[in-house]
Amino acid sequence: xxxxxxxxxxxxxxxxxxxxxxxxxxxxxxxxxxxxxxxxxxxxxxxxxxxxxxxxxxxxxxxxxxxxxxxxxxxxxxxxxxxxxxxxxxxxxxxxxxxxxxxxxxxxxxxxxxxxxxxxxxxxxxxxxxxxxxxxx
Amino acid sequence: xxxxxxxxxxxxxxxxxxxxxxxxxxxxxxxxxxxxxxxxxxxxxxxxxxxxxxxxxxxxxxxxxxxxxxxxxxxxxxxxxxxxxxxxxxxxxxxxxxxxxxxxxxxxxxxxxxxxxxxxxxxxxxxxxxxxxxxxxxxxxxxxxxxxxxxxxxxxxxxxxxx
Numbered sequence: 001x002x003x004x005x006x007x008x009x010x011x012x013x014x015x016x017x018x019x020x021x022x023x024x025x026x027x028x029x030x031x032x033x034x035x036x037x038x039x040x041x042x043x044x045x046x047x048x049x050x051x052x053x054x055x056x057x058x059x060x061x062x063x064x065x066x067x068x069x070x071x072x073x074x075x076x077x078x079x080x081x082x083x084x085x086x087x088x089x090x091x092x093x094x095x096x097x098x099x100x101x102x103x104x105x106x107x108x109x110x111x112x113x114x115x116x117x118x119x120x121x122x123x124x125x126x127x128x129x130x131x132x133x134x135x136x137x
Numbered sequence: 138x139x140x141x142x143x144x145x146x147x148x149x150x151x152x153x154x155x156x157x158x159x160x161x162x163x164x165x166x167x168x169x170x171x172x173x174x175x176x177x178x179x180x181x182x183x184x185x186x187x188x189x190x191x192x193x194x195x196x197x198x199x200x201x202x203x204x205x206x207x208x209x210x211x212x213x214x215x216x217x218x219x220x221x222x223x224x225x226x227x228x229x230x231x232x233x234x235x236x237x238x239x240x241x242x243x244x245x246x247x248x249x250x251x252x253x254x255x256x257x258x259x260x261x262x263x264x265x266x267x268x269x270x271x272x273x274x275x276x277x278x279x280x281x282x283x284x285x286x287x288x289x290x291x292x293x294x295x296x297x298x299x300x
Binding site for chain 2: 062082083084085086104108111112113115116
């Protein structure tokens, strides 16, 4: 019973958060959610888990990039900076509404950055969490 | 005194030659900028857009063959995009017919430099003149010595003026 209410609340919460998404952004997020559902225990994306993941210091990646924030900065409404010194557009979807709309671009950066920061590919569930977080900003 | 009338005949070609040569020497290196939109987008996402004429084709092929370890970072692309960019860079490389080959001076044909800053030409142009000391880089806001446009502000358009 508690589990059903929890799941219902979660569905409601994600529906509210998702209401601001463009159809293209929703499609990008849904692709990762669908892939994560191959795990029967998977209960949907969590912006809160995504936030923790984004700000965490990870082991296993490269020494100079232990966290997403090394390049993207901790203020996700502000531009970040690459190691070569180029500006990176702010990560918050509300600041740059064109973000997270192209599945190939989103997957390209997850593929590159997960290897550099974590030393491994990110799971579909991790990508869905991070996207849910960034789309909520 | 008898020779005076002949002097302009000697001086004029010299003057003409100086007029032709002087602008080239003063303006520094000119290379074709990247014109392909895919190359321009993908190759400038993290760093400045380097004109293809800054490296020989063999260097571009080597770089593009290992994007998973691109100067220490993962820069992987899908196979079709990788192939497209490789073809453009090699076709417009320093040793292609359409480029100025000055950058290849002193480079042995067997050498495959991956860094522009490893070219003997680049080293001669910069290091001997102390142009890329740590202090100069810091003053110019360059993160590394391959950040050409910290000093050559039109580098992405292929214009490398001496300053």
